[in-house]
Amino acid sequence: MPQKNNLFQKLRLWFYVLRQNRFRDKLTKRILKFTSSPEGKKYEAEGAFIASHGLTVFPYPFQFNYDRSKVELGFSEEYPYFDYKGKPLFLPKSWSSDKAKAYANDVLKEQDAQSPHVYNTPLFTLDQEDILLDIGCGDANFSLESIEKVKKVFLFESDPKWVIPLDKTFQKWKNKVQFFNRRVGTDLDSIDLSKIKDLASQQVVFKIDVDGAEREVLKLIDPLLNQLKSIKVAICTYHQNQDASDFEHWFKTRGFDTSFGKGYMVFHPDAQIKKPFFRPGVLFAYRNSVTSLSNQ
Template identity: 35%
Template sequence: MNQLTSKLYRIVVPKFIRKRILAKQLPVAILDYYDGRNEPPSVEIQQALNFLKKNPLAIFPYDFQNEYHAEDIEVFDDREKGMRYVLQDGKRLYFKKRWGKRKIRDLYNLLKKEQDIRSPHRYLTQEFRFEEGEVLVDVGAAEGNLALSVVEKASELILFEANKDWIAPLEATFEPWKDKVKIVQKFVSDVTNDTNTTLDDYLSLDDSSVFLKIDVEGAESRLLEGAKRILSAHSPLKVAVCTYHKQNDEKEFTKLLSTYGFRSSHSDGYMLFYFDKKIKAPYFRRGLIRAVKMNENKKSNQ
């Protein structure tokens, strides 16, 4: 399908029908692609292929995701704030105004899958932890589920979220910790202007240990370009950066971070990011990279 035909297809065919067509055609294309290869797939990819043979199209193509059910999630009303929330580890996590309970259940169910210990999108592991007293810089905070999970450990939290509709929910969620939480309504990129900032221009960090989480819907490479000072000069520094938005991000970001002295590893398993209209073989992508750079004194003491 050429560019013109593709554009006409999106105009003429309603979105809900396009989704149904994709849900049927993409698994067939993926299975045909791997059946036609001379070399056998890895164990992780074979598990994903086995999942596709038996289940509907899913962004996390592994059996664990079937353990989660949106209808099991309880949503509460805060009439005073005019928002709804769920309880995450006993703490209130608020969602956008006007969002109904069904939409909240569906999103939070996806978030729970996303942060399952078996998920390719899981930020934290037993080895890659958020430690007591660290500073969290959360770029692309959205509803703030990661920040809320570490808020009591953190010495400071800086949450970047450009979508204005998430600001009020974030303020409500982190109201009990407002003295150590800063919410910044800007895009984080490789330029600084009225609506954008670079990390290098915005952050003035001391010798604190920093945990940097990056999930910015495909703009990760521009953000990293605008963070050269932080990446090269600051330590100790941990970086969890999403790599599923574009096919080559995992390789490119791993190479880039290595030039700054980071030790990197990818998450286990693969994601099937079928929301990318440019998705093509080999289809599966790693969810994120976890990278660590320690200061020299800490290295010498190990």
């Protein structure tokens, strides 16, 4: 029986890889046809990159600066970590060295200054009076990078594998970091943002990356907006086809100034991806509530 189960698992994996490869091949052809048409001329450079180098989430040459084999890992109590902009960022203990290196390489690539997914840009500066809410923080690389720039950090991550790595990453700054191993929401198993003390009349920064559940988070923060002194938001806009336009409209109708980061992503893990295929990675939104309310 174990041999039959093993064979069945191998067959399932083989069919999965086959389906994924077929999907990627078809998607690549659709993208190249689109970018070679007048309709897709805006993305001509990205299409040329894909034609030369294959389908990739980041269709830009900066990715060639990264090589997982060159990532150096350290270990503390068997937990792997890597240097993230001068600070150790810890990863789950259960991960192999190869998996940890691949993940670290992806983080470094994703947060490259030329990446469409980078948060730390001239568009999104933080200061010592800011309170950062990192919603869907994962490894919390943005919070780690920002920890010495802000007054306090709240981390929200429901995946239990990050509990100990996050504790180790922020050991040095425990006095200014509070971690919730739950998703944001209003039910008993979640964290209600309205119940967090000391946010009223403060400068608050929201970083939101929740794998496609961003709309639900926006509903939760909406009632808080007019209670805050000023608001800065970085929200991912690449998980679904309409995210960029929908989120930009959502913020503009609430008096925010908005801007997108540079470039585009091709989020091919989304099976529903469609034209124009290329999605902005992050939307930045800003509002001074006092000014906005006085102008309404």
